[in-house]
Amino acid sequence: MAAELTRNHVNGLARPQVNGNHSLSERIQIVDEEKSFTSDLGTQIERWGLRDSGFSYDIVAVFGSQSTGKSTLLNRLFGTSFDVMDETKRQQTTKGIWMCRGQNMNVMVMDVEGTDGRERGEDQDFERKSALFSLASSEVLLINLWEHQVGLYQGANMGLLKTVLEVNLGLFGKKAQDGTSGRTLLLFVIRDHIGQTPLANLQATLAADIQRIWDSLSKPKELELAQLGDYFDLAFTALPHKILVPDRFEAEVKRLRSRFVDKQDPDYVFKPAYHKRIPADGVAFYMENIWEQVQTNKDLDLPTQQELLAQFRCDEISAVALAEFNEQAKSQKRPIEAGKVVDGLGEMMRSWRKMALEQYDRDASRYHQGVYKRKRGDLLTSIDATLSPLFLGQLKNLHKSCLSTFKQDILGGLKGEDYDFAVVVSKAKTKSEHRFTEGAKEAVVDPESIHWSWEEELELLKEEVKSVADQCRKDETKKMINAIERNFKKQTSESVEVALHKAAPNMWDSILTIFTETLQRTEAAYLTKARSFNCTDEENTLALATLRRRAWLALRAKIDEQTAEAVILGKLRAHFEERFRYDEHGVPRVWQPGDDIDGVFKKAKDDTLDLIPLYSKIKPVDSSLEYILPDDASSAAADSSGSSEEYDFNASLTVLSDTKAFDITNKFRKDADAYYVEAKRSTVSSIAH
Numbered sequence: 064m065a066a067e068l069t070r071n072h073v074n075g076l077a078r079p080q081v082n083g084n085h086s087l088s089e090r091i092q093i094v095d096e097e098k099s100f101t102s103d104l105g106t107q108i109e110r111w112g113l114r115d116s117g118f119s120y121d122i123v124a125v126f127g128s129q130s131t132g133k134s135t136l137l138n139r140l141f142g143t144s145f146d147v148m149d150e151t152k153r154q155q156t157t158k159g160i161w162m163c164r165g166q167n168m169n170v171m172v173m174d175v176e177g178t179d180g181r182e183r184g185e186d187q188d189f190e191r192k193s194a195l196f197s198l199a200s201s202e203v204l205l206i207n208l209w210e211h212q213v214g215l216y217q218g219a220n221m222g223l224l225k226t227v228l229e230v231n232l233g234l235f236g237k238k239a240q241d242g243t244s245g246r247t248l249l250l251f252v253i254r255d256h257i258g259q260t261p262l263a264n265l266q267a268t269l270a271a272d273i274q275r276i277w278d279s280l281s282k283p284k285e286l287e288l289a290q291l292g293d294y295f296d297l298a299f300t301a302l303p304h305k306i307l308v309p310d311r312f313e314a315e316v317k318r319l320r321s322r323f324v325d326k327q328d329p330d331y332v333f334k335p336a337y338h339k340r341i342p343a344d345g346v347a348f349y350m351e352n353i354w355e356q357v358q359t360n361k362d363l364d365l366p367t368q369q370e371l372l373a374q375f376r377c378d379e380i381s382a383v384a385l386a387e388f389n390e391q392a393k394s395q396k397r398p399i400e401a402g403k404v405v406d407g408l409g410e411m412m413r414s415w416r417k418m419a420l421e422q423y424d425r426d427a428s429r430y431h432q433g434v435y436k437r438k439r440g441d442l443l444t445s446i447d448a449t450l451s452p453l454f455l456g457q458l459k460n461l462h463k464s465c466l467s468t469f470k471q472d473i474l475g476g477l478k479g480e481d482y483d484f485a486v487v488v489s490k491a492k493t494k495s496e497h498r499f500t501e502g503a504k505e506a507v508v509d510p511e512s513i514h515w516s517w518e519e520e521l522e523l524l525k526e527e528v529k530s531v532a533d534q535c536r537k538d539e540t541k542k543m544i545n546a547i548e549r550n551f552k553k554q555t556s557e558s559v560e561v562a563l564h565k566a567a568p569n570m571w572d573s574i575l576t577i578f579t580e581t582l583q584r585t586e587a588a589y590l591t592k593a594r595s596f597n598c599t600d601e602e603n604t605l606a607l608a609t610l611r612r613r614a615w616l617a618l619r620a621k622i623d624e625q626t627a628e629a630v631i632l633g634k635l636r637a638h639f640e641e642r643f644r645y646d647e648h649g650v651p652r653v654w655q656p657g658d659d660i661d662g663v664f665k666k667a668k669d670d671t672l673d674l675i676p677l678y679s680k681i682k683p684v685d686s687s688l689e690y691i692l693p694d695d696a697s698s699a700a701a702d703s704s705g706s707s708e709e710y711d712f713n714a715s716l717t718v719l720s721d722t723k724a725f726d727i728t729n730k731f732r733k734d735a736d737a738y739y740v741e742a743k744r745s746t747v748s749s750i751a752h
């Protein structure tokens with residue numbers, strides 16, 4: 064019935080407020096009649112407010128024959144509420160192991176209920192198991208017995224003691240040499256002490272008895288020399304008869320109680336050496352495992368149990384820390400994936416990581432050190448596996464952003480006329496690399512580790528910056544060459560046109576002089592500008608070759624334009640007209656009969672026909688003025704027009720081919736003949752009038 068009540072409480076049907084007074088005095092049956100372990104101990108420890116107490120708690124258990132006032136004593140000492148046998152009914156209490164929290168103290172108290180199997184010849188099994196269980200977890204084991212039982216070796220008590228000692232050897236035997244964690248205080252409480260025999264005598268008897276039992280134990284070979292004192296401290300106390308001298312009983316219980324609560328008491332029982340070093344939040348798991356081992360009759364290997372506990376708990380603690388961490392890390396996943404450079408990402412990541420590790424360390428460092436450290440490494444690996452993509456994403460985003468800022472800076476810097484290309488580029492480059500480096504350094508989570516390096520990404524950025532700068536320089540150079548070319552055309556176009564129109568015998572001398580002089584100025588202009596572009600010698604050579612070729616092509620285009628059939632015929636006609644229709648003073652001739660039309664006509668015609676060979680070939684009178692296009696300018700690469708053929712400079716010196724010249728000559732003759740006929744007619748008509 065009581066068990067049912069407790070279960071309901073714990074399962075939360077009408078759960079009182081946690082840490083309210085009520086929950087502090089709750090009790091729990093950790094092992095029931097069926098010998099199965101409760102699944103609610105962890106929750107109960109939390110409800111008692113002990114879960115986070117680390118090592119600052121104690122465990123005490125009791126051992127002794129049935130109905131020797133054990134539960135009564137525990138309730139008096141610790142303010143607990145264990146069932147006490149009802150005197151009037153002499154009813155047997157339920158079998159099992161119960162636990163309460165001591166009032167106003169961080170103590171878990173275990174009460175073992177059970178039939179006295181030894182006397183009844185039944186269920187020694189449970190007794191042995193509960194002893195094992197108690198020893199594996201308790202710091203102090205109260206051994207409760209009547210005064211009159213002292214010295215009765217054959218009695219049930221001695222059997223129990225023997226069980227305790229045997230069990231202890233099995234549990235802690237191997238560990239006693241190196242550690243203190245196997246040490247336990249056996250506190251004998253002699254009940255109904257009448258006082259005739261002084262405590263000192265009873266104590267001596269018990270000590271001798273227990274020593275004798277120890278000696279008689281069949282110990283494993285490696286523990287043959289083990290001493291009782293290696294594992295146990297013994298303490299003795301006596302309590303007066305509860306019914307006969309209740310006042311003195313209460314007074315002594317009060318004194319005994321102070322040994323459990325008052326750390327200043329010289330006989331304070333919870334010495335650090337007795338602590339089993341199971342953190343409070345691991346007690347439930349540990350006890351459950353111990354009980355399972357006990358149940359299945361496996362050899363109880365406590366170090367292994369502690370390691371198992373550590374693995375379980377460190378995993379749990381790590382999972383909690385990791386879950387919180389992941390929640391935080393998730394917040395920046397989107398922005399990073401969307402290409403954003405997250406301000407202060409490194410600081411955030413470092414703080415999430417630090418928080419998770421601190422949380423883990425706080426709770427897990429109390430457990431088995433090897434396991435704790437190993438799991439810490441695992442945790443760190445998981446954390447970094449989450450942070451690493453954020454870090455790499457940030458680097459990539461930074462890279463993109465710095466590159467695009469670099470482009471913008473260059474475009475901005477190249478506005479207007481008054482800029483130095485090299486300065487603009489180097490400023491933008493320094494700025495971009497600086498920004499990347501600062502941003503990357505900020506994002507580093509652990510500078511000690513090679514996993515957070517960004518130098519490679521910086522190299523990539525530098526390469527791209529360089530190629531952008533190169534492209535820009537090429538574009539700029541091209542632009543500049545185009546401008547220079549336009550300028551060249553502007554400067555030469557008119558004078559070439561005039562010279563071609565005048566068609567003086569040294570026509571080509573003037574044209575080539577204009578051409579070479581302008582070209583020289585143009586080359587100088589290029590070299591001045593190119594200096595700020597940091598162009599290589601090779602690029603300069605190429606650019607100059609391009610310029611020369613384009614200049615020449617421009618000149619040739621101009622010449623072609625001016626010598627196109629219609630244009631040149633016009634020029635010839637004008638030349639002829641000037642000589643045929645006007646006299647040497649520029650006065651129009653009015654032909655009179657008898658005028659030497661034929662003579663004038665012939666002279667004007669021959670003069671004009673002489674121009675055709677002059678136009679046909681670019682050939683200065685002064686041969687030193689001849690221009691020769693350098694070979695590199697002739698070759699294809701220098702040409703932006705895309706043609707890949709070698710430019711035939713020599714061929715370009717011919718303006719009119721022979722056929723063309725012949726053709727033009729014929730056409731001109733016809734024109735001239737028409738003028739002649741017209742002139743003849745005009746004299747006829749003047750006669751006719």
Ligand code: GDP
Binds near residue numbers: 134146150255
């Ligand atoms: P347990 O079975 O060892 O837990 O014993 P209980 O605490 O249930 O007590 C068994 C009976 O002994 C009850 O009737 C108690 O009233 C009685 N009792 C408790 N303490 C003492 C004591 O110090 N002396 C005597 N004579 N009886 C006690």
Ligand code: MG
Binds near residue numbers: 147174175176
């Ligand atoms: Mg009891």
